[in-house]
Amino acid sequence: MDYISTRDAQANPAKFTDILLSGLAPDGGLYLPAFYPTITPQLLDDWRALLDADGYAALAAEVVGLFVDDIPPAQIAEITARAYRTPVFSTDEIVPVTTLTDSLHIAHLSEGPTAAFKDIAMQLLGELFEFELGRRGEELNILGATSGDTGSSAEYAMRGRENIRVFMLTPAGRMTAFQQAQMFGLDDPNIFNIALDGVFDDCQDVVKEVSADAAFKAKYRIGAVNSINWARLLAQTVYYISTYLRVTESNDQRVSFAVPTGNFGDICAGHVAKQMGLPIDKLIVATNENDVLHEFFSGGNYRPRSAAETQATSSPSMDISRASNFERFIFDVTGRDAALTADLFAVKTKQGGFSADELGNSEALRAIREDYGFYSGTSTHADRVATIKNVHAEHGYLLDPHTADGMYVARSLAGQVETPIVVLETALPVKFSETIEEALGAAPPVPERFAHVMEAGRHVIDLPNDAATVKDYISAAIEGTK
Template structure:
């Protein structure tokens, strides 16, 4: 399996999995994708169904990942999956339980039982094991520079903490995360973990990460890598849970399932796009946004407009308070027939000069639903409260605000897309206790495994929104 950049011109050299694992963002500013998506058929799905039933999630992960990874020995890759996905880490041997909501068409895919109570653990635990393995094989060190709107940071830090070959520098938007999210990150005392609170919003943090990566000399000297969803290894790990959930809610190998996915950065739903392109029988991918609806605007109108920081609303589903969807470029690359020059123009020149691009009049945009299965919707604070309240009192199911965005939008598509519709859970409600209390007027009890999180001393550095100061901090602490 070889990988190409979304901005790479014809004839550009392709790369192997282990190389792009450590590189993250491509040198030309693009994102990596397989040169061709591997294809699965009914026989493969039948085999995977048996593997999941008899050997469990780690073995299924090994089977799926083996289609994308050919430069790590199979036995080693299996060991990586077995270390990443344990019952101890995910509170259940099933790793990804699936629950039907009442007797209707909606289901919940529970992705948040990992160490930080967020779906990001599903990919990050694997990524940590992959990093440790590859760095050991190369006798090397990696400096992780990432940005988070809430959950990526803690998931990354819990997966990388204590690894002597890894240093983590995580940028957060100051004051934009919930108290629980901040406590999870800033309470870590591991010497290889560094938290930086920047003035600004998530997109400013992401821009700083990209600016540092754009300094090729600095990136090479300090071995800068990525854990954000720009890293292909993280996205391909998410493909696995689409497969697992599909297997758990179907009884035949041709049954179609729809997925409703809360997303701001397009990473979670992009994994669904990849799974669909591989041949997994996915009918519709229902994209759900909050008030920061840049993605819903594109899928509704064809116009992709990046918002200024001042336009990004602080909402009660803060992990989706994003106006620049980093992973979106991967989908547009496929949408435009993998025309890298055109993608580079859209995401390079046009966004830089105009702040938007418009595909509304193109034949490709007209095929988004029919060819790629995408529809979208948006949700408000009032919608979230009503959805949380309704599920709790009607069905005894408690969900977090981001998942509520997904459920709300999924309801709008019932009867118009194939059922079942699986809503992908984003996090456990405990991470957003204030909003949950507003919705159901009940104080949440903190689960015992998180009891000490809020009381840990904080370790974080405040910093202005300046790439050079971030680089200087990396130099001082490396």
């Protein structure tokens, strides 16, 4: 399997292990497979039996193997077995599913070490990185940005691993106390937390600017764990498949997914699974007050907002106004027109954005809704609080604020979507106790594995929103002069 950049009109091929370690393409684009493998009905039958008999790790090995031909299958199986196991995850199922009604389900993506869906991809990345770096005798310095959960998931997946350092940018003061404690409480010598004076989009822009400096990136072996890294999305396609298999009895049934999203990574994995042939009906984009993506899918205009216009909300991991993975989706929508994609994302987004009419197809928005199956909706703080309260009262199930966004939008569209809807969970409620207390009048329960998180010290440095300053810090840390 070869990989190509969304901005490379020549479609120069790259191998999986090369893009695994590099993250962003040299031209600023994002990598995608040259084609999507096909899921046949027979393959689904085989996977259904495999999941029942051997579990999630075995299924993951099969799915990853479709996209990776430069790691032997036996070693892929060993890698997924190490990534998806207890006690790393709190349940053998890895991604269990709860049925609320015949037409509404929740896929539990928060059984990992940091209680967030990012753990599922990060645990696989940690194993892949360590395997490939060991094979090459190289080291990697990971630079990432987080709006709340990516950072802690990455750090817990990479801590203590040989030949890997993690430099994680966070928006100063924009995460919950629990999220900050999870990250800043780590005192591992290969983990470096940086609180940037800005919002998540600023952090993401700094990551992209540093990664675009080819000389710096090569000298210091800079890699990525954000969802700009294709391996993240690859790992996430697995739980769409496993969830589909768990909520259906036969392959003639279709299922829809409601996905809380800000950076379009989680739902982009669903798009990939649907393009492969998984019987997905609708992919429902659920946003909070930062509703740039909803504006596009409902009205056809993609207008990224500035940091000043990005609201701080009670579902902070979605406080994003420039969705990196949206470029991958638009690349597919334009018929994989790299020149047009480069113009849209390297030029027009900086000038204010673009409309669906500029995608080279006057029927693009219709195709996005009907052919690609994308619906969308948005919710407010009041909607989140009411949804948390209602779902808890009706079903005895406690949602976190982000999953509440997904649940609110799913329920609001239930009359328009004829197939069962699976809401993808974002995190456990313990990470957002303030909102839970507002909804229920009591703090959420604290799982035993997180009982002492808030007691740890804090290990973080404050830096201005400036790529040059961040580069200076990274180079000093790597060279041991920090």
